[in-house]
Amino acid sequence: MYPIKFNTILKKVLWGGAEICKFKHLSELQDGIGESWEISQVKGNVSVVDNGEYKGCSLTEMIQHFGADFLGKHVYERFGEKFPLLIKFIDARDNLSIQVHPNDELAAKRHNSFGKTEMWYVIAAQEGAGLYSGFSKQITPDEYVERVHNNTIMDVLQFHPVKSGDVFFLPAGRVHAIGKGIFIAEIQQTSDITYRIYDYNRKDANGKSRELHTELAKDAIDYKMYDDLKTVYTSESDKTVGLVSCKYFVTNLLDLNKDIKRTISDKDSFVVYICMEGEASLTDNDGNNINIRQGETILVPAAIEWVKFGVQTKVKLLECYIPKI
Structure with a gap:
């Protein structure tokens, strides 16, 4: 066994920017890349080893071959041959939709999947950039539905201005969105399940709005109020x-x-x-x-x-x- 690098999986999306390829020193600079999946076992997007003896082997093949030596004994006992994390870089040129992710129980019931708890580390942010995390006032599930329908859901979301080094922990159920002008590293459970709540009434090239998942999200949202939505820490050199x-x-x-x-x-x-x-x-x-x-x-x-x-x-x-x- 040896330390492993994987091939990058680039995702071109409407809201993607131009920073990921430069940040990663890639020879081919592409515009509109919103995500770089660094380590993934999501179906259809499984990472492939890029160095050493096992170059060309998939992440799944590595787990199948090495088991607990690769994952760790307790990790292997807990997750079997499923890799539990998805590691990404995200570059938002435009605002991402307001969304929420289900917890383990709901995701297993509806999608036979893990839930999606995640965290963000802000690598860079333009002046005035920010993100949404949590509610700014207490609302009920019925009020949430009403606000989505009358386009006032943004009025009850908590906006956080951000700068490089800021950290946000986002347990499953927390309503959130990355704002434009933000470049982040994201660590999350292995899940690609997102319930879209609001998309700023945007239309695609054909004049169509993206699908919203209002009712699915209603049961997934954590409506509690929290004071500690941003992680507070003190950076120390060499510690x-x-x-x-x-x-x-x-x-x-x-x-x-x-x-x-x-x-x-x-x-x-x-x-x-x-x-x-x-x-x-x-x-x-x-x-x-x-x-x-x-x-x-x-x-x-x-x-x-x-x-x-x-x-x-x-x-x-x-x-x-x-x-x-």
């Missing part, structure tokens, strides 16, 4: 800073100016490193060496005991793994 800890994933921030060694074996889980800026070498306990730079994502299999980052320039990484529960 592990916790950002999100839930039963689906733990995410830490590593802002490194010097070399650092990270233990993997105690987590009993694969570990994903997503590079926000800079460049570093990554060496594991077997002597395998690989570089990671801005825009790249590496998966370290659970069988690897430790990795060491050799910092070439100041480097900022998100570290993500599946916790024991």
Whole structure:
């Protein structure tokens, strides 16, 4: 086993921008790319290994062949051969629709799928950009339906201005939307289920509106009021800073100016490193060496005991793994 890079899966969408290809240093610059799927086992979009002995193998094949050595024993026992996370970069040139995702129970009942709890790390944001997360006032399910029908749902959503480094945790059921001018890294459960609530009355080239899922969303929404919709943390150089800890994933921030060694074996889980800026070498306990730079994502299999980052320039990484529960 060795640290693995995967081929990038680019998604061209109407609201996509021009930043993803540049951020990832891709040779072919494409406009209108809204998402880059870094690690995925979503049907029809399964990641393929891009380095080493297993280059060309799919993520599914790697899990089938290595099992717990790849995922971690407790992860394998919990999820079997399903990879539990979907890792993305998102570049929003225009506002994304107001949406919500179902929880595990509802998603299993309706779609035979995981639910979708996720988090956002804001990599960059234009001046004045912001996003929506949660309600600004208490409403009822019936009021929600009425507001969707009379185009006033935006009046009760909480808007958050954002800047680079901001973090938002979005448990399933929380109404949300990414605003235009925002570039983020997204870590989420493996699910592609989205209920669209509101789309600003936009029309496509044929004059048609996109489908709304008003009734499906009604039962999926968490209508409670929350005060802590934005994650508060203090970044510290060369230390592990916790950002999100839930039963689906733990995410830490590593802002490194010097070399650092990270233990993997105690987590009993694969570990994903997503590079926000800079460049570093990554060496594991077997002597395998690989570089990671801005825009790249590496998966370290659970069988690897430790990795060491050799910092070439100041480097900022998100570290993500599946916790024991």
